[in-house]
Amino acid sequence: MTTTPTSREEDQALVDAVLNGSKGAFERLVIQYQKLCWHVIYRMVRHAEDTQDLCQEAFLRMHQYLHQYRYESALKSWVAQVAYSVAKRHLERKRIPLSEPSADSEGLSPLDRVSDDFDMEAAGIDSQAAGFLHEAIDRLPPLQRTILTLYHLDEMPIAEVAMITGLAEGTIKSHLFRSRKQLRDTLNDRMGVAA
Amino acid sequence: MNVEEREWQAQEAAMRRGRSGSDGQKLDTLSASYLSIVHAARQPIDVQLPVDFASRIALLAGERPHTVVIESRFERRMLIALIGLLGVAGLAAAMFYGGNWLMPSIKQLGQIGKPSLSLLMSLIACLGLSAIWQPLRRFVPIISGRGF
Numbered sequence: 317m318t319t320t321p322t323s324r325e326e327d328q329a330l331v332d333a334v335l336n337g338s339k340g341a342f343e344r345l346v347i348q349y350q351k352l353c354w355h356v357i358y359r360m361v362r363h364a365e366d367t368q369d370l371c372q373e374a375f376l377r378m379h380q381y382l383h384q385y386r387y388e389s390a391l392k393s394w395v396a397q398v399a400y401s402v403a404k405r406h407l408e409r410k411r412i413p414l415s416e417p418s419a420d421s422e423g424l425s426p427l428d429r430v431s432d433d434f435d436m437e438a439a440g441i442d443s444q445a446a447g448f449l450h451e452a453i454d455r456l457p458p459l460q461r462t463i464l465t466l467y468h469l470d471e472m473p474i475a476e477v478a479m480i481t482g483l484a485e486g487t488i489k490s491h492l493f494r495s496r497k498q499l500r501d502t503l504n505d506r507m508g509v510a511a
Numbered sequence: 512m513n514v515e516e517r518e519w520q521a522q523e524a525a526m527r528r529g530r531s532g533s534d535g536q537k538l539d540t541l542s543a544s545y546l547s548i549v550h551a552a553r554q555p556i557d558v559q560l561p562v563d564f565a566s567r568i569a570l571l572a573g574e575r576p577h578t579v580v581i582e583s584r585f586e587r588r589m590l591i592a593l594i595g596l597l598g599v600a601g602l603a604a605a606m607f608y609g610g611n612w613l614m615p616s617i618k619q620l621g622q623i624g625k626p627s628l629s630l631l632m633s634l635i636a637c638l639g640l641s642a643i644w645q646p647l648r649r650f651v652p653i654i655s656g657r658g659f
Contacts, residue, residue: 342573379572
């Protein structure tokens with residue numbers, strides 16, 4: 317898990333402290349959620365320097381708009397929602413498509429673009445698979461990568477992922493299903509070829 | 512259970528195994544085929560933020576005009592002022608009209624039992640709007656306050 321689960325009371329106390337200008341309160345909020353913010357933004361933009369700048373922008377926005385947070389969801393989800401929104405806007409500015417449901421412009425699935433020079437012989441079969449999978453996840457479209465990370469690494473329920481991304485729960489399930497199946501099938505094909 | 516549903520259940524079983532980390536329950540072949548995917552998706556991501564990131568952001572945020580607190584305090588003060596004004600107005604009305612306002616008010620309340628068609632239509636419109644408000648918020652960012 318990225319962050320330790322916090323109760324609604326803890327969220328409220330922290331938000332109140334920030335809104336009342338208590339010393340160190342906002343710094344505490346940043347420390348608590350910087351890892352989650354990095355996960356969301358890095359998975360979206362895949363560039364460390366950009367992610368750092370966007371994390372800064374996201375937290376400054378949180379500071380500016382914290383009074384709009386109405387406790388309808390966990391603070392963690394609201395933070396992820398702001399981070400997602402900042403990263404999404406960045407990708408839109410750069411005209412990078414958020415999601416490629418089937419194939420890209422070259423007619424290839426994102427997973428087909430995983431480099432062929434990955435050294436399958438150099439390592440054991442498990443680390444081969446792990447290395448290939450990391451590369452394959454990295455090559456997924458931004459939205460699918462982020463959904464996969466929020467669901468598996470940050471262990472967020474589907475409803476929360478839907479809230480963060482502003483998509484319907486069915487759409488999240490569909491993305492998860494297709495990404496995982498695609499990864500598994502590509503891995504099977506690749507490892508089968510290697511064997 | 513159709514093929515896709517079985518595949519989804521297998522993915523979810525692998526996900527649960529990944530989260531629990533236990534080897535207790537035996538997974539079927541299909542679920543087991545997703546374990547490596549789950550493990551890869553759960554691999555921690557290297558967070559490359561400087562150690563003083565939080566303090567730097569807090570400093571930056573402090574330098575910017577804190578409209579949030581001002582607005583929040585402003586809202587709170589306005590709320591207190593309006594509640595006070597309502598109390599004073601109520602008291603003044605009671606003193607000015609004495610008990611004369613009581614009977615007409617009771618009469619008005621009696622009318623609620625016999626609503627007109629337009630009132631009923633308005634009520635239905637209000638309930639309808641409230642019902643579609645939540646689903647609408649999901650699709651229209653500006654309504655849900657996602658304008659950050």
